[in-house]
Amino acid sequence: METREILELVKSGSMSVEEAEGHFRRQPFEDLGFAKLDLHRKMRSGFPEVIFCSGKPDEFLVSIYQRMAAEEGQAFGTRATQQQYELVRGVLPGVQYDPVSRILKLERPSKERTGLIVVATGGTADIPVAEEAAQTAEYFGTRVERVYDVGVSGLHRLLAQTEKLQEANCVVAVAGMEGALASVIGGLVSNPVIAVPTSVGYGANFGGLSALMTMINSCANGIAVVNIDNGYGAGYMATQINRLACGGQSDQ
Numbered sequence: 001m002e003t004r005e006i007l008e009l010v011k012s013g014s015m016s017v018e019e020a021e022g023h024f025r026r027q028p029f030e031d032l033g034f035a036k037l038d039l040h041r042k043m044r045s046g047f048p049e050v051i052f053c054s055g056k057p058d059e060f061l062v063s064i065y066q067r068m069a070a071e072e073g074q075a076f077g078t079r080a081t082q083q084q085y086e087l088v089r090g091v092l093p094g095v096q097y098d099p100v101s102r103i104l105k106l107e108r109p110s111k112e113r114t115g116l117i118v119v120a121t122g123g124t125a126d127i128p129v130a131e132e133a134a135q136t137a138e139y140f141g142t143r144v145e146r147v148y149d150v151g152v153s154g155l156h157r158l159l160a161q162t163e164k165l166q167e168a169n170c171v172v173a174v175a176g177m178e179g180a181l182a183s184v185i186g187g188l189v190s191n192p193v194i195a196v197p198t199s200v201g202y203g204a205n206f207g208g209l210s211a212l213m214t215m216i217n218s219c220a221n222g223i224a225v226v227n228i229d230n231g232y233g234a235g236y237m238a239t240q241i242n243r244l245a246c247g248g249q250s251d252q
Contacts, residue, residue, distance in 0.1 A: 046243070047140060047236065051077035053084050053104060062087055065095070069106050076139050078132060078232045080104035101131035101231070105139060113143040115242040118168040119235075120161070120185065122151035122175030125200045129231040130174040133196065136235025137172075142242045152180045165189050169245035170238045174231065176200025179211025186220025192241055194234045195225045 009015035051064055061077075065088045068075035075095075085097035085104055095106045119134040121127055127148055134144045147165070150158040158181075165171055166189050174196040175181035182195035195218070197211035204210060208228035215225045226233040 047239075048072050048074075048076070050136075050232070051075065051104075053077045053080035053102075056084075058084070058087050062091055065104075065106070066091055074108050075106045076136075077104040078102065078136075098131065098135065100128050101135050102128070103132060103135050103139075105135075107139060111139075111141060113138060113141055115246040116143050116145065116168050117170045117172060117238045117242050118145050118147055118161075118165055119172045119174065119238075120147040120150055120158075120165070120181065122149075122173075122177065122179075122181040123200065124149050126174045126176055126198050129196060129198045129229050130172070132231030133172050133174065133235035133238070134231075136232050137239045137242070140236070140239040142235075142239045150181070151175065151177075152184055155184070158184060162188055170194065170241040172196060172234045172238050174198060174234070176205060176208060176211050179214040182215050182223055182225075183218040183220045186218060186223045189222075191222070191245075193220075193223045194237055195223050196231060196234045197225070197228050199229055 006015065006020050010017060010020050049068070051068065053061060061084055065075050065077070069092055079102050080097065081102070082097070082099060085095070088095050088104060092106055095104060097104050117137055119130050121130045130146070130148065134146060137144050145164060145168070147161045150161060152158070165185060168189070168191060170192050171185055171189055172194045173182035173185050176198035177200065179195070179197050182193055186193045195215040197208045197215055199205070199208035201208070201210065212225065212228055215223065224237070226237070
């Protein structure tokens, strides 16, 4: 339960001062033994804790989702498998899974989305990472438009989207191969570009290192680079930028 919600309950008389004190006295994390859930993270940073699903033992993952859902009314996880989805769905029937982005989430209905970011990809093979970025931003309350398969090998496809790119508060450019997409977009827009190198490519791509090095060495200004295949990190940072552009609004 959030601070404002507790204060509103006290104001309306639905919660006693003593009950509110009990909420505020709790330590800022909950120790489950195998995990220490950072339940005050949203209060500090504006974003609740996100669950990295890959590699977590089944019973630990299910317990974490149950506790996060009980505390926040929602839960968001990345890099989940179909099997993990089935396990979590057994205790939280409303959980949703996207096999493309591998996001496993329980989301409040009718969430308002504000501002605008654009998520663009060099190719169709980059979409899984792009969807991780786009759906992360959407979960945190950002309006997202997708511009997919606009790589520099067919530059006219990207240029046809120039107006949309320029309207966005931030652009996330997701590309593998040599990773030139971010540099081209950086030369077209006035707002920040977050470059996401992907591991898509042939042998000398070195699992995304070639795209990473291109993006880091870009001659275009206003480009920040996240780690290889880190769609989540890009979606998070894009939301921070979008919130600033919208006057600091947080997700609902």
